[in-house]
Amino acid sequence: MRIPGRTFALFASAAALAVSLGGCKPPPEGADGKPRYPVHFDTPSARPSHTTTRFLFSRGDSGTGVRELQARLRQVEWLNDGPTGEYDDLTEQAVSGFQGKRGLPRTGRVDPVTWQRLAAMTHLPGKWELYLMGGQPAAAPDPRCLTGRVLCVSKTSRTLRWMIDGRTLTTVSVRFGSQYTPTREGVFSIYWKSRHHVSTLYDSPMPYAMFFSGGQAIHYSYDFAARGYAGGSHGCVNVRDEGAISSLFAQVRDGDKVVVYR
Numbered sequence: 001m002r003i004p005g006r007t008f009a010l011f012a013s014a015a016a017l018a019v020s021l022g023g024c025k026p027p028p029e030g031a032d033g034k035p036r037y038p039v040h041f042d043t044p045s046a047r048p049s050h051t052t053t054r055f056l057f058s059r060g061d062s063g064t065g066v067r068e069l070q071a072r073l074r075q076v077e078w079l080n081d082g083p084t085g086e087y088d089d090l091t092e093q094a095v096s097g098f099q100g101k102r103g104l105p106r107t108g109r110v111d112p113v114t115w116q117r118l119a120a121m122t123h124l125p126g127k128w129e130l131y132l133m134g135g136q137p138a139a140a141p142d143p144r145c146l147t148g149r150v151l152c153v154s155k156t157s158r159t160l161r162w163m164i165d166g167r168t169l170t171t172v173s174v175r176f177g178s179q180y181t182p183t184r185e186g187v188f189s190i191y192w193k194s195r196h197h198v199s200t201l202y203d204s205p206m207p208y209a210m211f212f213s214g215g216q217a218i219h220y221s222y223d224f225a226a227r228g229y230a231g232g233s234h235g236c237v238n239v240r241d242e243g244a245i246s247s248l249f250a251q252v253r254d255g256d257k258v259v260v261y262r
Helices: 005-020 064-075 089-101 112-121 222-230 242-251
Strands: 149-154 159-164 167-175 186-189 192-198 205-213 216-220 237-239 257-261
Touching (some): 064 089, 089 112, 167 242, 186 205, 192 216, 216 242
Parallel strands (some): 149 257
Antiparallel strands (some): 205 216
């Protein structure tokens, strides 16, 4: 049977389009098993386009990604708190301010465009930028911490564990002395407690001081609470959580062991 030229051209065009959209496929079958015609081909331009904004982070989120966001916002001075790893109201306000300053929609949520703009203006935060104000996980306790009543202090993770017979009761972030006034390492014991102590050498307050080696003590630090790891002590072990150090001070006794290790 001879097919008219125009009909043949239309059929050939439909077949070619089918190949271009994913290969030759047989037409769908009806209930009787026979092909159903006409066959309809949707071209990409004919399909409706639904574009939705994908948000990477928004209020209520938490985790290491949020911590990195907060560290980068600190680098460009849009955030003074944390990083905490929790996308709170302060983080939302900082993101909104950053967006408005750069002509982006002030959603307070981080979309890919906002993230790319922030990343281009900042550097990848290091570990102690991510944990500038504490919150880092504690290192495994030194074997010398596993018996008795021990203040187990890790310089590697910058944490203090309060332990009794191998069980950790409390963990807090701590800060140490600088390169020129290092915190001593080894095994010591608490020999004096002074609730409202003031340093005679540096004329600075040392609340909840628990002395373990000469003039070095574990105590609360206003500077650590305000600036985090941006500063350092004169050799003491600083604690920034006043509630935690108050509780520790009430529990620790003279003679309790202190282990400072890496």
